[in-house]
Amino acid sequence: MKTGLLTIGLVTLDVVASPIDALPQGEGTTLIQGIACAPAGTAGGAAMVAARLGVPVKLASALGDDLIGRFVRMALEESKVDTSLLPVRPGMPTSTTVLAVDSKGRRPNFHALGAGMLASVNDEVMEAARQARFLHYGGVGGPKLDGGPGASLLQAAHEAGAIVTCDLISPQGSALDELKRLLPFVDYFMPSAAEALALTGTDDLDAAADVFLGFGAKACIIKNGGRGSHVVLPDARHSLPAHVITPVDTTSCGDSYCAGFIAALSRGWEPLEACRFATATAALVAQGLATLGKLESFEATEAAMRAMPLGETV
DSSP states (O other): OOEEEEEEEOOEEEEEEEOOSSOOSTTOOOOOSEEEEEEESTTHHHHHHHHHTTOOEEEEOOEESSHHHHHHHHHHHHTTEEOTTOOEETTOOOOEEEEEOOTTSOOOEEEEOOGGGGOOOOHHHHHHHHHEEEEEEEOTTOTTTTTTHHHHHHHHHHHTTOEEEEOOSSOOTTHHHHHHHHGGGOSEEOOBHHHHHHHHTOSOHHHHHHHHHHHTOSEEEEEOGGGOEEEEETTEEEEEOOBOOOOSOOTTHHHHHHHHHHHHHHTTOOHHHHHHHHHHHHHHHHTSSTTTTTOOOHHHHHHHHHHSOBOOOO
């Protein structure tokens, strides 16, 4: 019986500090409210959030052979993420991001490249994809995934009956060619609005979604931050509002939206309702620091979805 979620792609350590509205002069010290660190990334962050929401998760990526890598593995395993597909790359550091979150929740960041960009497909990952009920792909741009290996993985998962979702992170122009390979095997393509518009060269979310549907995606869910999300399903199009919150840290909102969507689908929710649950998941994450924010459980998130006010539909 097919069970659980496999995520593949980037894993990093996020070190988040807030609020930072200006850097101190020289070597001065400024007191701030909080600092947090947690595994993150298109694969790592989604895995952490899905596990918190009760989904059995395996993570396929890579870590460096350093203290940061050991910390990331420990934190993932404490969150009940299966790390058996998370090898160590000798001589490499672990991908790490430092985020200076300002008082409005914005997050200028500094990223040090590392092993997390070297997620790859081997026999064990391929078998995990065939056994998974869901596969979340966050590997577009990965040097060991682009050009065929990633598409082969998604094809294997798709043909085995998995529900396949796909996200992006800072896509380059070459991402369009890769998406043409991937999207025929993707059930729900889930870019941000900025990514979707930049890649397609349009200023209209429906037009951008149509490009991705033309590449083969079955549906397109475009995350639009505080404006909510634009949901293009095979039978209808919807604009869903975001919850009205005071954001603390929006770092992992996109990854948490994807994970919340998958968690709701895994409970048998219809896609549009799963998007509403995903919206609530992202809202809870945004109200605290780092990957999990104020997220507690599936049940608590469902209750928050009913209770938190919604903004206007854009």
